[in-house]
Amino acid sequence: MSRPDPWQSLATLTAARIALGRAGNSLPTAAVLSFDVAHALARDAVHQVLDVDGLVARWREMGGAEPLVVHSQAIDRHTYLQRPDLGRCLDEASAAMLLAQHLPDAPDVAIVIADGLSATAVHENALPLLDALLPLLDGLRIAPPVIARQGRVALGDEVGAVLGARLVLVILGERPGLSSPDSLGAYLTFAPKIGRLDAERNCLSNIRPAGLTPAAASVKLAWLIRAALARQLTGIGLKDDSETPALSPVLKAER
């Protein structure tokens, strides 16, 4: 019943949904369903609850330091989606818990793993990324990882400041695309403190097996972390020296 487009061979050139054919002026049924399946996966990624226990258990298996678990001031997903300001602040109990940590030495790097807009991305790609990254940070003092529920990028500013870290790395789920519900973002901020601007960060985006692989991302991140600590900055100044297009500073509104 549907009319195929005679240029289907071109579909191998792009992931875009081309040469779909038509049923009347609309899409063939298979194309409608395929789109809606992708949307369903992306929607579920946004609303899925971060499996903190599972992350902690897997982290222990990797032999890492005991993680600290925090929550932002966004009490639930509904609030989180409408109030980005609350997702950038620790709730009272979390702030007190972090303050009570007495780290023997000020860490070079604090790591925050947050759900962001896709818990799916965190479940699938956060630990593989850290597994590849941490050996590359040999010689640096790394704080115990902080796992944050309902967290945005700027939550790392407060976490990093409270822990007295020289630099904070925030790993979180990006706004899921229809073809990338599992995409992770990594943000670096030197001298974290509340009120840092997005232009003062560097970002790696699209970290997932079908995009920038965790292994490739870890190499870029390790380079950036060492460069940021050596030059004592992140943001536009760091980009100018790198020549790697993926290492773009964050100029757009935070996702």
Next chain:
Amino acid sequence: MSYRASVGSQGYRFADLREVLARASPARSGDALAGIAAQSAAERMAARLVLADLPLRRFLDAALIPYEIDEVTRLIVDSHDAAAFAPVAALTVGEFREWLLDEATGEAKLAALAPGITPEMAAAVSKLMRNQDLIAVARKCRVVTAFRDTIGLPGRLAVRLQPNHPTDDASGIAASMLDGLMYGVGDAVIGINPASDSLPALASLWRMLDELIGRFAIPTQSCVLTHVSSQIRAIEAGLPVDLVFQSIAGTEAANAGFGINLALLREAREAALSLKRGTVGDNVMYFETGQGSALSANAHHGVDQQTCEARAYAVARHFKPLLVNTVVGFIGPEYLYDGKQIIRAGLEDHFCGKLLGLPMGCDICYTNHAEADQDDIDNLLVLLGTAGVNFIMGVPGGDDIMLNYQSTSFHDQLFVRQALGLQRAPEFAAWLASMGLIDGAGHLLPASPDHRLLADLRRRLS
């Protein structure tokens, strides 16, 4: 002065005009995020009662953002046409709504009125209008612009072909462009959002578009949607730039966040005009806007997001654009939470833009973290088609794999043309007919496997 009204047994007081407008605005998450939304349904109605009785003139006397600190306010005040305003100068906002809806108010009157209307007046009256009012008045407005084809004529709808690719891959972009042209899409513009911002990479996109348009004599225009300063550099470097694109907002501070000001836009327009690449007109600018942009830059001055958006149209109006596109659902649920808010905002933006004399189009879209889906796109598409929107987006399958959001598709435009009887821009329709892609009634013809466009692309790829 303060503003007061009662609803039920409760009295409400509003400190100033900004507060009246913000509280009167239909509910949306961005105004709540800014802390300026009405706290209750009754308070919202109290603000609307106040607004309905306000003289329109009040908006000329009281600037929402001071003249001294904001060049957008200065542009609005300095360019106001008192003679054009005269027919409605004695009206209140509530009476203005009725004047707009009156059968005696037609296309000519509305066109003559446009230079006399400020963005704040347009925003104010929109807050007293239901969706059907926004549609009824907008469809009486006619704004026609031209470059290589003519956009905005009665009974016509243009579509931007948006063949984005996450790595700007030339063959991937070419495949999406071919797909779009075969579906009869591309009369508004063929516009690429590049992933790269390096000039050599951008240059190859401009050349690719120019060669395609030239090779087949397609009556349309190209655009590479990068920062305006890069486009000025491209023009200086001799690249074939048709339209100059820029995102704009309604306050000087928000525009600074985009790295632009009015002087830079003026420079860009003059540079594009100097190339004289238009054949049937010289509207060389393409602007994009969207509610929430001022707040996201923390540059809203306590003004609600819909009024800030209307102020962006004053910026656009000054530069005689070919296309103004409100990207209504892209910004996310912290500004427009769900399908209802996105649909309302799309109708408001289209109405305000048309009333101010702009060639309004709409990127009818949503992100995956908004409470919206394809049904919301369909609804707004039919509503804006009915309202006479100048153009919409055409994204293959509705899935933009570069910007990670969903917009209207090549199929969607076929649907709305059929449902509402909307034709393409006349020059582009004639070209499609000459290429054997549509029949005399504008219906898509079955594509032949050895069509010229297809054969040409296959040859280039091999």
